[in-house]
Amino acid sequence: MEPTALAPLAETVASLMPRARTELTELVAFRSVADPAQFPRSECEAAASWVAAALRAEGFQDVALLDTPDGTQSVYGYLPGPEGAPTVLLYAHYDVQPPLDESAWLSPPFTLTERDGRWYGRGTADCKGGLIMHLTALRALRANGGIPVGVKIIAEGSEEQGTGGLERYAEAHPALLAADTIVIGDTGNFRVGLPTVTAMLRGMTHVRLQVDTLEGNLHSGQFGGAAPDALAALIRILDSLRAEDGSTTVEGLASDANWDGLQYPEEDFRKDAKVLDGVGLIGSGTVADRVWARPAVTVLGIDCPPVVGATPSVQASARASVSLRVPPGIDAAAATKLLAAHLEAKAPWGARVSVEQVGQGQPFRADTTSPAYTAMAAAMRAAYPGEEMQTAGQGGSIPLCSTLATLYPEAEILLIGLSEPEAQIHAVNESVSPEELERLSLTEALFLRNYAASRAG
Numbered sequence: 001m002e003p004t005a006l007a008p009l010a011e012t013v014a015s016l017m018p019r020a021r022t023e024l025t026e027l028v029a030f031r032s033v034a035d036p037a038q039f040p041r042s043e044c045e046a047a048a049s050w051v052a053a054a055l056r057a058e059g060f061q062d063v064a065l066l067d068t069p070d071g072t073q074s075v076y077g078y079l080p081g082p083e084g085a086p087t088v089l090l091y092a093h094y095d096v097q098p099p100l101d102e103s104a105w106l107s108p109p110f111t112l113t114e115r116d117g118r119w120y121g122r123g124t125a126d127c128k129g130g131l132i133m134h135l136t137a138l139r140a141l142r143a144n145g146g147i148p149v150g151v152k153i154i155a156e157g158s159e160e161q162g163t164g165g166l167e168r169y170a171e172a173h174p175a176l177l178a179a180d181t182i183v184i185g186d187t188g189n190f191r192v193g194l195p196t197v198t199a200m201l202r203g204m205t206h207v208r209l210q211v212d213t214l215e216g217n218l219h220s221g222q223f224g225g226a227a228p229d230a231l232a233a234l235i236r237i238l239d240s241l242r243a244e245d246g247s248t249t250v251e252g253l254a255s256d257a258n259w260d261g262l263q264y265p266e267e268d269f270r271k272d273a274k275v276l277d278g279v280g281l282i283g284s285g286t287v288a289d290r291v292w293a294r295p296a297v298t299v300l301g302i303d304c305p306p307v308v309g310a311t312p313s314v315q316a317s318a319r320a321s322v323s324l325r326v327p328p329g330i331d332a333a334a335a336t337k338l339l340a341a342h343l344e345a346k347a348p349w350g351a352r353v354s355v356e357q358v359g360q361g362q363p364f365r366a367d368t369t370s371p372a373y374t375a376m377a378a379a380m381r382a383a384y385p386g387e388e389m390q391t392a393g394q395g396g397s398i399p400l401c402s403t404l405a406t407l408y409p410e411a412e413i414l415l416i417g418l419s420e421p422e423a424q425i426h427a428v429n430e431s432v433s434p435e436e437l438e439r440l441s442l443t444e445a446l447f448l449r450n451y452a453a454s455r456a457g
Helices: 003-015 017-028 041-057 128-142 165-172 230-239 266-273 287-293 332-345 371-383 399-407 434-456
Strands: 061-067 073-079 087-093 113-115 118-120 150-156 181-184 196-201 203-212 296-303 317-326 352-361 390-394 412-415
Touching: 003 017, 003 128, 003 434, 017 041, 017 128, 017 434, 041 061, 041 073, 041 150, 073 165, 087 128, 087 434, 128 150, 128 434, 150 165, 165 399, 181 399, 181 434, 196 371, 196 412, 203 230, 203 332, 203 399, 230 317, 266 287, 287 390, 317 332, 332 352, 352 399, 371 412, 371 434, 399 412
Parallel strands: 087 150, 087 181, 181 412, 196 390
Antiparallel strands: 061 073, 073 150, 113 118, 203 317, 203 352, 296 317
């Protein structure tokens, strides 16, 4: 892109950053965790209303709060483009992860706080910042000749819960989110300053495992040694999910795929993951193989008496929450069946086992040879001088991607966003780089220009 065309747009985006910070501050203040057991539903409803008001202020039409089947709300709006222009769907989500241990945050999790050149707060990167990125890009275009495409925005209200509300709503209303290209603003650059599109997402299945062995707890001195311990049985079952090197082992599930894109050096991964000195990584193959191309099981939690207050008892029941990430090429529903069968088969001593499915999302792989990726590469090259667009995978899941790919097989889907490693999404002290927010807002504006021009040609 000629500097004379780039400079005004870049200057406009820079001038919009104070507004972006103000709006992100307002959004972060909503404790919009889509789990009524932890936070009141009113917080999510207030955040949804804020998003709807922002879209109306930008001239969006048909703005609506969509009541999705899982009991949450997604926000939709449509901005018509010039005659004959393509339509682009922009996605973000306003729900966030719980703050975890609020005392471990260096500043209040729901108060945007600047520190060491970053903005801290729950949702700053994942993914309220993604919504602000979309709005900033559109405002910059409007100030520099207009928005050259039709735009649909969807802001989801339950992405972090994995309860599938928006997916089911989209399936029931297939025309609503139809678009020529879809930009998912919920991933991130491989490194700050290294422009990256995410071409692959692992799918996910989430189950609860219940183990029962006795009618009630027993005195460990009187019965221990012969009475079957449910907690011990649970530990054995969970241990069966890993090989000696820590690789995931679910019977019948392939776990030897390789990643052929951008690699993830082990020393960088150790730093990003904050692995303690002397502690080794688990699994085999390259790090990229392990986190992007192969299944990965995680024990998310165990219900049994805590250490404090525990009594000398043989446990009658124990329960665990287990997540399994699956790469493209593996059907999440089939993986759920294999996981359940494995857990049931590995129960020792005839322990009674039940497996309840909690959530599920399919994996996704993008077609990086499409024209939209050419337009995005040019936009990233201009917004990040001296850098070329990189293609990476992501170990996490965005279940909506697979639904959109199924509903709109001709649509091109691109994934970008603000969740680079320093952002520490899902952890305490989540943050966003304002420089990344500025550069990616510019990237998106340039992409929409490039894409409209390529379609016109």
